[in-house]
Amino acid sequence: MLLVALAAAAAAAWWWQRESPQPLRNVIVLHGNVDIRQVELAFNAAGRIDRVLVHEGDRVQKGQLLAVLDSQRLQRAVELAEAQVAAQREVVARLRAGSRPEEIGKARADAESARVDARNAVRTADRLKELAAQRFVPQQQADDARAAADAAEAKLKSAEAALRLVVLGPRKEDLAAAEALLEANRATLAIAQRDVAEASLYAPIGGVIENRVLEPGDMASPQKAVFTLALAEPLWVRAYVSGSDLGRIRLGSRATVLTDSYPGKRYRAWVGFISPTAEFTPKSVETQDVRTQLVYQVRVFVCSPQDELRLGMPASVEIVPDTPPAAGSGRGPDPCQNGP
Helix, strand or coil: CHHHHHHHHHHHHHHHHHHCCCCCCCCEEEEEEEEEEEEEECCCCCEEEEEECCCCCCEECCCCEEEEECCHHHHHHHHHHHHHHHHHHHHHHHHHHCCCHHHHHHHHHHHHHHHHHHHHHHHHHHHHHHHHHCCCCCHHHHHHHHHHHHHHHHHHHHHHHHHHHHHHCCCHHHHHHHHHHHHHHHHHHHHHHHHHHCCEEECCCCEEEEEECCCCCCEECCCCCCEEEEEEEEEEEEEEEEHHHHCCCCCCEEEEEEECCCCCCCEEEEEEEECCCCEECCCCCCCCCCCCCEEEEEEEEECCCCCCCCCCCEEEEEECCCCCECHHHCCCCCCCCCCC
16 A cells, blocks of 8 residues: 555656646846837927826727817908908809909990091091181181090090900909919918817827926917827837847747746747847846856837836846747737737
């Protein structure tokens, strides 16, 4: 029975050793800090800030309204541009429509009246000319009648020309100039409307408001940031690998990230960047090698669905060489799909 018990214990120990997880061999351990991208958000227009709608620490979504400028002056500019567009649109419509029948009728009547006046003036001048030749009227009266007849004939020609212009309608050059001015007014209106739209500041991408720089009443401009936005993703650990281990990792290699803030919690990760140039080890980085040894910066992208990792948080990275690539770099299935 003693021999049987010893054999059973040996078999159980062998089975437990085979089934229990074995420590990874040849694991590359790196130390670094969590890093994220930051965006400086500013208005694309100048003006006084009317409202600020978010505070530090607020999580915002893409397209969320963050702050608004005082836009009363900009609204007046839009109204002025709209009025100019409306007025010029009517001018173009009038030129395209041409002359109205009533205008043509009036011009034709004016021409006919001038024709009658000219005919009568010529007859009067001829009659007075004969009388002046017979010395029944002074020569000056005959000359005045001839001058009046010439003036009446000139008025007739002017009325006939005006009639032809009314019948032909506006010149195509005038219409083209009016249409060009209408387009210019529309462009001015579009600029004014764009200025009004730019008086509202929206989040370009989801993230967390890290700094609220300006307050209501401050003057804003494109050169002055209103917020500092920490992007929710991508999230990575900035670490450094020595030259001896550089050849053992590659883009897409699977990794695991650990932090002191959450002991025992492991986050799925992958190598997403390897610097092409060497540098001396930064003073803030802890390695087991000599600090003057050349190292290469790597970015290990990490999944943090619970939003537990923060900018600058110290972290350790475990990379197993020669593992299948992960999809952080488009080389395999996405390790973030199944959570940390």
